[in-house]
Amino acid sequence: MSFSLIAAVGKNGELGLHGELIFHIKEDMQFFRDTTRGHKVVMGRKTWESLPGKLPHRENIVISRHDVEGADKTIHDLEQFIADNKDTDEEIFIIGGGQIYEAFAPYAKTIYLTEIEASADADTYFPDFDKSRYDKTIIKKGESHDLIYAFAKYSLK
Numbered sequence: 001m002s003f004s005l006i007a008a009v010g011k012n013g014e015l016g017l018h019g020e021l022i023f024h025i026k027e028d029m030q031f032f033r034d035t036t037r038g039h040k041v042v043m044g045r046k047t048w049e050s051l052p053g054k055l056p057h058r059e060n061i062v063i064s065r066h067d068v069e070g071a072d073k074t075i076h077d078l079e080q081f082i083a084d085n086k087d088t089d090e091e092i093f094i095i096g097g098g099q100i101y102e103a104f105a106p107y108a109k110t111i112y113l114t115e116i117e118a119s120a121d122a123d124t125y126f127p128d129f130d131k132s133r134y135d136k137t138i139i140k141k142g143e144s145h146d147l148i149y150a151f152a153k154y155s156l157k
């Protein structure tokens with residue numbers, strides 16, 4: 001399996017509200033850029049629309065049932081994409097949002113979660129996944145504007 005999920009979550013798995021991110025941590029944005037640079041990034045159409053534009057230095061793949069302007073590639077058939085790519089050696093990053101994490105979670109080899117020690121109003125949550133199947137390591141802990149966070153890496157056992 002080749003899919004790596006990467007997300008920033010609050011204490012209850014909060015991901016987003018009204019189509020936007022909830023937590024804004026500069027160091028997390030930098031971690032995201034460094035980790036995904038040079039790789040394919042796969043996102044849902046709503047996450048795509050929340051971005052100011054294409055993420056540079058990576059292939060932007062958008063999942064939608066419709067045509068999407070500006071993406072490097074649009075995938076209409078999610079199940080087929082999973083079937084075609086789940087056994088490749090290439091690391092493909094799944095960058096959200098909630099619907100797309102949910103679809104890929106059963107196939108995740110690695111899950112990078114920025115775990116933020118705060119809760120907030122949300123309408124989108126990271127899916128429950130079976131943590132007993134993964135080894136957890138903490139890459140780094142930090143604090144930014146009173147938000148305490150840790151970069152956690154879950155690796156499939």
Ligand SMILES: NC(=O)c1ccc[n+]([C@@H]2O[C@H](COP(=O)([O-])OP(=O)(O)OC[C@H]3O[C@@H](n4cnc5c(N)ncnc54)[C@H](OP(=O)(O)O)[C@@H]3O)[C@@H](O)[C@H]2O)c1
Nearest residue numbers: 007008016019020021044046047064065096097098099100
């Ligand atoms: N905290 C984080 O790390 C993080 C990361 C990313 C996003 N987010 C947040 O998450 C929220 C967006 O998440 P979301 O769950 O609402 O939307 P999403 O997962 O970004 O996109 C959903 C869209 O993906 C397409 N899609 C989903 N399943 C499909 C399937 N089986 N086949 C074809 N297309 C499919 C549909 O597009 P069409 O309607 O065009 O067909 C659907 O409307 C935002 O608030 C965003 O800021 C947070």
